[in-house]
Amino acid sequence: MQESMGLFTIATILREIMSQYVSNPQWVDLFMALINIGGIFTLISMAAIVLVYAERKISAYMQMRIGPNRVGLWGTLQSVADMIKLMSKEDIMPIGADKWMWVLAPVLLFIPSALVYAVFPFDQHAIFADLNIGIFYFLAVASQSTLPFLMAGWASNNKYSLLGGMRTVAQMLSYEVPIAFSILGVVMLVGSMRMSDIVAAQQDVWFICLQPVAFVVYIIAAIAETNRAPFDLVESESELIAGPFTEYSGMRWALFFLAEYANLLAASAIATTLFLGGWSGPWLPGWLWFLLKVGLMIFLFMWLRWTFPRLRVDQLMTFGWKILLPVALGNVLITGIGIYTYKFLG
Amino acid sequence: MLGKGLLKGMRITFKRFLGKKVTVQYPEEKIPMSPRFRGGELELDMEKCIACGLCAMACPNKAIQLTSVMGENKKRRLASYIYHSGRCLYCNLCVEACPTKALNWDRNYENSRYFRRQLDVDCLLSSQQSGDAEGRF
Amino acid sequence: MLKTQTYTLNMGPQHPSTHGVLQMVLELDGERVVKAVPHMGYLHRGIEKLAESRTYTQFIPYTDRLDYVSSMGNNLGYCQTVEKLMNIEVPERAEYLRVIMTELNRIASHLLFMSSLAIDLGATTGMIYGFRDREHILDLFDMVCGARLTYNYIRIGGVMADIPAQFISQTQKFLEDFPEMLKEYHNLLTGNEILYYRLKDTAVIDGKLAMEVGLTGPCLRASGIDYDIRKVDSYGVYDRFDFRVPLGENGDNWDRYMVRMDEMVESAKIISQALAKLPDGPILANVPKVLKPPVGEMYHRIENPRGELGYYIVSDGTTKPYRIHVRRPSFVNLQALGPVCKGLMIADVVAILATLDPLMGEVDC
Numbered sequence: 001m002q003e004s005m006g007l008f009t010i011a012t013i014l015r016e017i018m019s020q021y022v023s024n025p026q027w028v029d030l031f032m033a034l035i036n037i038g039g040i041f042t043l044i045s046m047a048a049i050v051l052v053y054a055e056r057k058i059s060a061y062m063q064m065r066i067g068p069n070r071v072g073l074w075g076t077l078q079s080v081a082d083m084i085k086l087m088s089k090e091d092i093m094p095i096g097a098d099k100w101m102w103v104l105a106p107v108l109l110f111i112p113s114a115l116v117y118a119v120f121p122f123d124q125h126a127i128f129a130d131l132n133i134g135i136f137y138f139l140a141v142a143s144q145s146t147l148p149f150l151m152a153g154w155a156s157n158n159k160y161s162l163l164g165g166m167r168t169v170a171q172m173l174s175y176e177v178p179i180a181f182s183i184l185g186v187v188m189l190v191g192s193m194r195m196s197d198i199v200a201a202q203q204d205v206w207f208i209c210l211q212p213v214a215f216v217v218y219i220i221a222a223i224a225e226t227n228r229a230p231f232d233l234v235e236s237e238s239e240l241i242a243g244p245f246t247e248y249s250g251m252r253w254a255l256f257f258l259a260e261y262a263n264l265l266a267a268s269a270i271a272t273t274l275f276l277g278g279w280s281g282p283w284l285p286g287w288l289w290f291l292l293k294v295g296l297m298i299f300l301f302m303w304l305r306w307t308f309p310r311l312r313v314d315q316l317m318t319f320g321w322k323i324l325l326p327v328a329l330g331n332v333l334i335t336g337i338g339i340y341t342y343k344f345l346g
Numbered sequence: 347m348l349g350k351g352l353l354k355g356m357r358i359t360f361k362r363f364l365g366k367k368v369t370v371q372y373p374e375e376k377i378p379m380s381p382r383f384r385g386g387e388l389e390l391d392m393e394k395c396i397a398c399g400l401c402a403m404a405c406p407n408k409a410i411q412l413t414s415v416m417g418e419n420k421k422r423r424l425a426s427y428i429y430h431s432g433r434c435l436y437c438n439l440c441v442e443a444c445p446t447k448a449l450n451w452d453r454n455y456e457n458s459r460y461f462r463r464q465l466d467v468d469c470l471l472s473s474q475q476s477g478d479a480e481g482r483f
Numbered sequence: 484m485l486k487t488q489t490y491t492l493n494m495g496p497q498h499p500s501t502h503g504v505l506q507m508v509l510e511l512d513g514e515r516v517v518k519a520v521p522h523m524g525y526l527h528r529g530i531e532k533l534a535e536s537r538t539y540t541q542f543i544p545y546t547d548r549l550d551y552v553s554s555m556g557n558n559l560g561y562c563q564t565v566e567k568l569m570n571i572e573v574p575e576r577a578e579y580l581r582v583i584m585t586e587l588n589r590i591a592s593h594l595l596f597m598s599s600l601a602i603d604l605g606a607t608t609g610m611i612y613g614f615r616d617r618e619h620i621l622d623l624f625d626m627v628c629g630a631r632l633t634y635n636y637i638r639i640g641g642v643m644a645d646i647p648a649q650f651i652s653q654t655q656k657f658l659e660d661f662p663e664m665l666k667e668y669h670n671l672l673t674g675n676e677i678l679y680y681r682l683k684d685t686a687v688i689d690g691k692l693a694m695e696v697g698l699t700g701p702c703l704r705a706s707g708i709d710y711d712i713r714k715v716d717s718y719g720v721y722d723r724f725d726f727r728v729p730l731g732e733n734g735d736n737w738d739r740y741m742v743r744m745d746e747m748v749e750s751a752k753i754i755s756q757a758l759a760k761l762p763d764g765p766i767l768a769n770v771p772k773v774l775k776p777p778v779g780e781m782y783h784r785i786e787n788p789r790g791e792l793g794y795y796i797v798s799d800g801t802t803k804p805y806r807i808h809v810r811r812p813s814f815v816n817l818q819a820l821g822p823v824c825k826g827l828m829i830a831d832v833v834a835i836l837a838t839l840d841p842l843m844g845e846v847d848c
Contacts, residue, residue, distance in 0.1 A: 006801040057609075059607070060362045061362075061367070063611040064365065064366075065369045066360055163829070229605055306359060306607065306608050307352075309601065309603070309678050309681060313828065316679055351675050352676055354670045358670050358671050359608055380626045380629065404540075404541070405541075406541035431804060439540070451629075
């Protein structure tokens with residue numbers, strides 16, 4: 001069952017069907033690439049819709065209430081209703097806003113969130129672009145999402161948004177470094193940055209057992225990168241109302257929202273690939289295992305969000321630089337010593 | 347251990363995640379109101395009312411306006427009784443002041459209206475109709 | 484030439500965490516506050532002026548609406564002032580019922596404090612748990628007097644109505660479940676390291692500043708000064724109950740939080756003692772229907788959940804008071820914001836507003 005329903009098998013079948021109608025193999029490649037891109041965009045949009053519903057339901061269950069249950073069966077169409085509402089809202093631009101920066105900020109935020117999906121291994125041989133710098137590409141592109149926050153914060157002509165934007169830059173820059181070092185531990189164990197190699201190296205034992213400290217550091221830094229509680233002082237509702245997003249309404253705000261949930265899915269997918277063994281699993285097809293593990297990580301993130309209060313800015317910076325970074329560096333040191341000892345012992 | 351408090355908090359939310367929910371699914375299920383609940387609009391029992399005017403005098407906000415006429419055999423009768431529910435504080439002073447216990451709450455909490463003039467209730471009319479229909483201007 | 488300058492941020496009347504309509508004009512240097520000026524008065528309803536055209540009994544519902552979260556306390560303060568003015572003796576059963584209701588209301592008010600502190604700091608789940616448990620207390624009040632928030636229960640000379648039969652058993656059930664609920668809050672909020680580091684050692688009000696500004700209530704006791712009006716200047720039958728007054732040490736946010744959590748435990752103790760000793764008898768003294776106090780003035784104060792609530796009544800011998808002034812604890816407590824906010828960060832301003840526990844209905848009167 002694993003091989004016959006894998007994504008690669010489905011892709012091969014599609015390719016064969018298309019080659020019967022289209023003679024030139026390069027056109028077939030182009031069409032396959034377009035289908036892949038379409039699949040990824042569908043995944044991102046579905047992710048936003050499903051994750052919004054999941055967040056509302058999970059938070060409700062933790063707070064002993066029921067959550068949406070009127071629109072559609074068990075409230076599943078609630079996100080669709082929200083999307084329709086957002087699309088029909090009036091688009092207000094604040095007076096004195098820097099027009100082009102204000103308009104471009106949500107667009108520029110969404111682009112890196114979509115670009116990182118190119119290197120995720122959804123199944124065996126089912127990566128859109130199996131770069132040999134796979135994980136490094138993820139780090140580089142994901143850190144591009146810092147600037148649009150600052151653009152939105154500045155261009156809104158609003159002191160609260162500016163405060164939110166400045167806090168974002170501080171937070172996201174500070175937590176890039178621990179993420180990089182926690183990923184470095186895994187790369188040292190594998191010896192290559194290619195995503196399929198990383199998954200292949202976890203066939204015997206998942207890296208969460210070999211690198212537990214790196215896993216914890218990654219989780220904390222990933223929460224900070226995706227601006228979720230307890231590190232959500234960027235958009236802290238009770239202090240800054242919505243941080244850099246305050247002045248956006250309607251579809252522009254929906255783009256921010258989409259980008260935020262796409263980021264969340266991306267962070268969970270990286271955690272799955274690096275620490276939980278990616279798509280590998282005994283009996284079900286690979287992509288189903290991938291989805292299950294990603295779902296588990298998302299539940300963990302949501303669980304953390306709805307339990308903890310948020311940190312203050314200076315506490316966040318102290319934690320990132322003075323606690324998390326030394327722990328991550330220590331992990332790299334111990335991993336290095338461990339690898340050397342392992343090779344020495346044969 | 348440093349993070350122990352955090353983990354304890356996570357355990358509580360997880361326990362509640364799997365536990366029973368306290369939501370009451372209104373409008374299919376409704377929580378019953380207590381017998382002394384002060385809500386809705388005043389109901390006047392015409393038989394018992396002696397038109398003494400004590401309720402209007404007791405009200406802090408002048409939410410009750412009544413006029414009475416001297417009827418036959420020298421007994422006062424109620425001519426009109428308007429209850430401005432928009433001004434009412436729901437303080438219960440009128441209900442307590444009534445010597446014949448003719449005034450009571452109808453304990454209905456679903457009383458939002460579309461127009462402000464519908465907040466002024468003619469209690470005589472609704473008492474005469476003695477059913478669900480309410481007197482409105 | 485590069486230079487920095489301070490900017491003015493208006494945490495305006497419409498803000499999710501200013502506990503009502505309070506405007507704080509903050510002058511900030513980066514994220515640090517240089518000067519904070521609170522502007523109050525957005526909820527002013529002229530209650531003290533309205534008192535001049537209402538009789539003494541008709542004014543009681545208006546006192547409910549001052550500090551609407553702890554209405555029983557407001558009613559109690561006013562009625563005791565009028566009783567002191569007129570030398571009315573309140574029956575025993577009514578006094579015990581008053582104590583039970585006021586202490587239940589203290590628990591409800593502190594639960595609301597905890598919930599709003601939780602949501603201001605970002606722990607939304609903590610807020611929902613607090614409100615869920617407050618519902619039990621509001622159901623008790625609904626059973627007794629028919630209203631959940633503005634009770635008009637405590638009257639001049641006694642209370643409005645006797646408790647129904649199932650009140651005692653339901654209250655005892657609540658008191659039995661209460662330690663469980665407290666344990667949940669302590670595990671979720673008090674034990675949480677993030678909350679601890681957010682509140683510890685921030686916004687310190689030492690004893691000297693507290694006394695200069697005129698703080699009362701849990702904020703004063705958190706700064707280490709042992710002053711609880713129920714012990715110092717006891718009113719009603721509070722001298723017959725055995726309870727202790729929790730004190731803090733430093734006067735920071737954490738102490739203000741812990742003092743209120745401990746006070747809930749003490750209130751539960753008082754309620755169970757009062758239920759055990761509840762005597763029989765009338766619930767309202769023989770007060771004339773038309774109250775005409777003698778000419779004079781009287782000031783009386785009680786310990787509200789927020790501090791010292793005082794009523795100053797000037798009577799000129801008619802049925803309507805000549806002047807009523809309410810010494811509102813939240814109004815005086817908010818004066819501490821000016822000196823304390825210097826050097827805090829914005830997140831701490833939100834925290835100090837939550838732990839000073841102002842209620843704008845009371846601040847603006």
